[in-house]
Amino acid sequence: MIVCAEQALVEAELVGGLLACPSCRGTLGPWGHARERVTRRVSGDWRWRPRRARCRGCQGTHVLLADLCLSRRQDEVEVIGAAIEAHVGGEGHRPIAARLGVAASTVRGWLRRFAANAEVIRALFTRSAVALDPELGPIVPAGGGVADALEAVAVAGRAWVLRFGPCPVWRIMCRLSAGGLLSRNTSSLATTVW
Numbered sequence: 001m002i003v004c005a006e007q008a009l010v011e012a013e014l015v016g017g018l019l020a021c022p023s024c025r026g027t028l029g030p031w032g033h034a035r036e037r038v039t040r041r042v043s044g045d046w047r048w049r050p051r052r053a054r055c056r057g058c059q060g061t062h063v064l065l066a067d068l069c070l071s072r073r074q075d076e077v078e079v080i081g082a083a084i085e086a087h088v089g090g091e092g093h094r095p096i097a098a099r100l101g102v103a104a105s106t107v108r109g110w111l112r113r114f115a116a117n118a119e120v121i122r123a124l125f126t127r128s129a130v131a132l133d134p135e136l137g138p139i140v141p142a143g144g145g146v147a148d149a150l151e152a153v154a155v156a157g158r159a160w161v162l163r164f165g166p167c168p169v170w171r172i173m174c175r176l177s178a179g180g181l182l183s184r185n186t187s188s189l190a191t192t193v194w
């Protein structure tokens with residue numbers, strides 16, 4: 001489950017009973033912490049322990065991941081997004097990796113997974129954009145595959161900002177995909193409707 005990166009805000013929402021269970025929409029309450037993890041951010045490594053929550057309805061437990069983390073990826077989503085944008089713009093994975101200070105094989109892994117998920121991503125963010133902005137016009141094809149997926153990302157990001165106010169676009173994508181943007185199993189992406 002993806003929540004805001006501001007831990008104090010998440011804590012207040014959790015204690016105040018304002019977070020809903022993704023399974024049953026019941027009220028989530030505090031339930032300790034998950035193990036420590038390290039997220040590689042532009043500003044340096046961030047060590048943190050995600051909050052765990054338990055649903056008062058279905059009793060299910062959930063780990064609350066910040067909206068700058070994608071599932072099973074150690075680098076923050078904005079770095080991954082910058083790599084994807086540069087690649088769609090024509091840059092190869094090695095120069096991107098050198099510029100971002102990330103291993104070339106890691107960047108290649110992101111790009112391959114984004115390409116493999118491109119159609120599911122395009123469809124998800126097109127649905128999300130329309131849900132966020134019912135008056136949205138048709139999304140113009142950008143040239144197929146990853147370019148169309150990235151265009152849908154941009155359109156959904158603009159629709160989100162119009163509705164909720166400024167937020168970095170890749171953090172919005174993290175929330176809309178429930179952290180699953182680069183997951184191998186895309187079944188949840190295919191059915192997620194914001």
Ligand SMILES: [Zn+2]
Nearest residue numbers: 021024055058
């Ligand atoms: Zn529940």
